[in-house]
Amino acid sequence: MTTGRTTRRTTTGSTTTEGKARAPSRFSARFRILVWLLVVMTVALTTVVLTTRSILQSDLNERIGMILTQETAEFDNFVTHGRDPDTGQRFTDARELLTVHLQRQFPEPAEELLGFIRESPRPTVIRQPREISTRLPLYEDRASLERIADAPERSGTLRAGGGEVRWAKVPIAGGEGEPASMFIVAFHADRGQSSVNNVVGILLAISGVALLMTCAVSWAVAGSILAPVRLVRATAAQLTEQDLTRRIPIRGRDDISALAETFNAMLDRLERAFAVQRRFVDDAGHELRTPITIVRGHLELMSQGEGPDSVRDRRETVRLVTDELDRMSRIVEDLLLLAKTERPDFVQPAPVQLAELTADVFVKARALGDRRWELAGVAEREMSLDAQRITQAMVQLAQNAVQHTEPGQRVWIGSQLTDRGARLYVADTGPGVPAEDAEVIFERFRRGTTAGRRGSRAGGGSGAGLGLSIVKAIAEGHHGRVELWTTPGGGATFELVLETS
Structure with missing residues (x-):
């Protein structure tokens, strides 16, 4: 393909x-x-x-x-x-x-x-x-x-x-x-x-x-x-919580220069750590505000309900509140997962057979929806990977493909060897990703511009725009990357490009 x-x-x-x-x-x-x-x-x-x-x-x-x-x-x-x-x-x-x-x-x-x-x-x-x-x-x-x-x-x-x-x-x-x-x-x-x-x-x-x-x-x-x-x-x-951009100029190659270089590296780590912390707080506050408002509004309506329809209204309110609470739970779990991506133990590589990993992902993805699932290819090679994280990323891509295809449409899952490693991919025959969306869908809480059920390539299971951000974080945790291609004949192909160290 x-x-x-x-x-x-x-x-x-x-x-x-x-x-x-x-x-x-x-x-x-x-x-x-x-x-x-x-x-x-x-x-x-x-x-x-x-x-x-x-x-x-x-x-x-x-x-x-x-x-x-x-x-x-x-x-x-x-x-x-x-x-x-x-x-x-x-x-x-x-x-x-x-x-x-x-x-x-x-x-x-x-x-x-x-x-x-x-x-x-x-x-x-x-x-x-x-x-x-x-x-x-x-x-x-x-x-x-x-x-x-x-x-x-x-x-x-x-x-x-x-x-x-x-x-x-x-x-x-x-x-x-x-x-x-x-x-x-x-x-x-x-x-x-x-x-x-x-x-x-x-x-x-x-x-x-x-x-x-x-x-x-x-x-x-x-x-x-x-x-x-x-x-x-x-x-x-001079460092403050609002400004961690200052760095020590490095001159020469002596011990003092090494100290300055080590200090700058420490500042880089602090900057990344505080960025993760600030992003987590901002994202949590932004995304949880809406479901909390919805839950509060429905509970207030339920407390005021009277008459013969009160029981039915309460049941509907409980259903809506439960859905919102489930969505909040998924958002929190995704945010916590993204916060863990900066930790050194986020990825724990071990020798993995790519053929077995690809087959396991294919079996799990078939349960996500009624689609024409095809195992396009299997790479015969052993690589050092975190099998659970790679499986999580591939299943997320498969869920994304299910959300943007109709029952009976084809979805391919496979893996191929490259000169420097391997690539695992999920391809579909859906509407594809517009060019203006390709630049943003890997960012947190950014959704595509397509309306309706297929309106968010980044939505994933949570619908909060975190799915592809998690996929990107897992790929970068393996020192790899995520690439987006256009499927011949229409659709989108997402690839995890992994290279051996």
């Missing part, structure tokens, strides 16, 4: 929600980000400063030890191999040995080289003859020099001149009766420590500047990063 052109129309709605805004936090996210970043930076810079200070201190201690070792080793070598410049012979006088050696040395700024001869009544201290840039206090501190001379160790540490002094000494072996003499090298560690402190001070100053720069940059960057979040908050605050 061949068919013609299809016309289909889909409508959407919009709703909003209104909720209470949470009390703002005591501190903004921007401020908290800044504080945490400053804490991390402070800890990192403090670790760097302390580590640098430790390394410099260790290096200073190692350098002092090397200086003391080197100076004492040089003096030992000079004692062994040195020659008196006047005689060319080895030194025999300790004073001359110390004087010549000290004259040839160039100490560090914090280093002090001395000769010490324990003479009576007062020890003699020999210093370098040249002027040095820094006056060191150990030369004047005779008590400290005597402690060094009396110490059994060859190196050690003491406090002199208000600071720490690390020293080493080399005793000079003399003849019988000669006073004890020695070479002393002292390093004033506090003078070397000042360079370490200077470096640490510079690092602290640089760290302070870095923290200030980090504070400024972090404040600006955090503001830039959180700008979309503030936009989301502002948009959410």
